[in-house]
Amino acid sequence: MSAPRLRTAILISGRGSNMASLIAAAKSPDFPAEIVLVLSNRPDAPGLASAKAQGFATAAVDHKIYAGREAFDASLQAMLEAHRIDFICLAGFMRLLTAGFTQAWQGRMINIHPALMPSYKGLHTHERALADGVKIHGCTVHYVVPDMDAGPIIAQAAVPVLDDDTPETLGARVLAQEHVIYPLALKLAASGLLHINGQRVLGAAPQALPALIVPHPH
Ligand code: GAR
Numbered sequence: 076m077s078a079p080r081l082r083t084a085i086l087i088s089g090r091g092s093n094m095a096s097l098i099a100a101a102k103s104p105d106f107p108a109e110i111v112l113v114l115s116n117r118p119d120a121p122g123l124a125s126a127k128a129q130g131f132a133t134a135a136v137d138h139k140i141y142a143g144r145e146a147f148d149a150s151l152q153a154m155l156e157a158h159r160i161d162f163i164c165l166a167g168f169m170r171l172l173t174a175g176f177t178q179a180w181q182g183r184m185i186n187i188h189p190a191l192m193p194s195y196k197g198l199h200t201h202e203r204a205l206a207d208g209v210k211i212h213g214c215t216v217h218y219v220v221p222d223m224d225a226g227p228i229i230a231q232a233a234v235p236v237l238d239d240d241t242p243e244t245l246g247a248r249v250l251a252q253e254h255v256i257y258p259l260a261l262k263l264a265a266s267g268l269l270h271i272n273g274q275r276v277l278g279a280a281p282q283a284l285p286a287l288i289v290p291h292p293h
Contacts, residue, residue, distance in 0.1 A: 080109040081161040081265045087115050090123020092139040092250065093166035093187055093257050098129070100258030112158045114151070116170050132158065138170055164261060165219065174221035175252035182271065184219040185264055187257050189249050191215060191231055196224035201242040201249065210236050210289040212245060213251045216260035218271065229269065230260040237290040259263045286292040 083101070085094045094113060101110045101158045112128035118135035120211035127133045134154050141147040147177070155163070165186040177184070190200040192215040204212040213233040232252035236245060263269055 076133055077105070078107070078267070080107055081165060081266070082159055083108040083162045083261070084112040084114055084155055084158065085110060085126075085164045086164050087113065087120055087122040087166050087168040088117050089120050089122060089167050090112070091125055091167065092127065093119065096254035096258055097164055097166065098126070098131070098262060099192065100262065101249045106262060108162060108261050108269075112155075112160060114154060115167070116147075122167075129162045129284050132162075144173050145175075146292060148173045152176065152179070156282060162265060163219075166257070166258070171223060172219070177219055177221045181220065182218060185216055186219050186226075186227065186254055188217065188223075188224050189246065191233060192217060192228060192258075193285075195274055199242075201246040205237065205240060205242060211287060213238050214249050214250060214256060218264075218276070227271045227274055228281065229264060229276050230256040232256045233287045235287070250262045254280060 085097055087094050092141055098110050100106055110131060112132050112134060113123060114134045114136060116136055116138045118137050123135065136145050136147065136150050136154055141150065161183065163180055163184040165184065180199050189215040190196070190204065193213070195203050201212070211233050213231055215228055216230045217226045219226045232255060234248045234252055236293040263279050271275050
């Protein structure tokens, strides 16, 4: 008999395009994670309405009504327990979580960040990459640790930066790859095959791939 699928919550704050990519992947019955809850800190998040319309259980834990981060995270925790959640995917969830909450979920909570970590932690990653003149930018899925946009890296995708890029065009190129690596990383993490060794995540069956060189030498 195959292992039970991990009961997974997706936490969002906005549009939910990464949420949609995770939902699509988890539709397959042999995917090792099952999406059982979509939760937002913003009751009006478009992604929340979309998940609800698709028949998923949804919850809003509005950060504005809590006195502080501890109280907000306690409410989050209660909601996750009520839905017997095993695993969390942060997908455009724009609230910092307390160290206590993060530690309680260590190894069971992953995040997608729109940059090649450890570069460009925080906000406005595409603007900052363009300002620095980097030729290669990208996105990262990582286990969540108390430090923001840090933690063992599960998957990354790199994209070229083009001469006429704006933050919007570059962001769209990165986002397309986010939608590829997030389902892949969830599959790997939920399959139980990954080993966290310090900052490194091992066991993701590496394949020999050509280098991404920008500009292309040929
Ligand atoms: C994504 O680009 C995600 O990487 C980013 O927010 C966007 C959410 O879009 N996350 C962060 O910046 C977290 N620090 P989505 O709602 O369409 O998935």
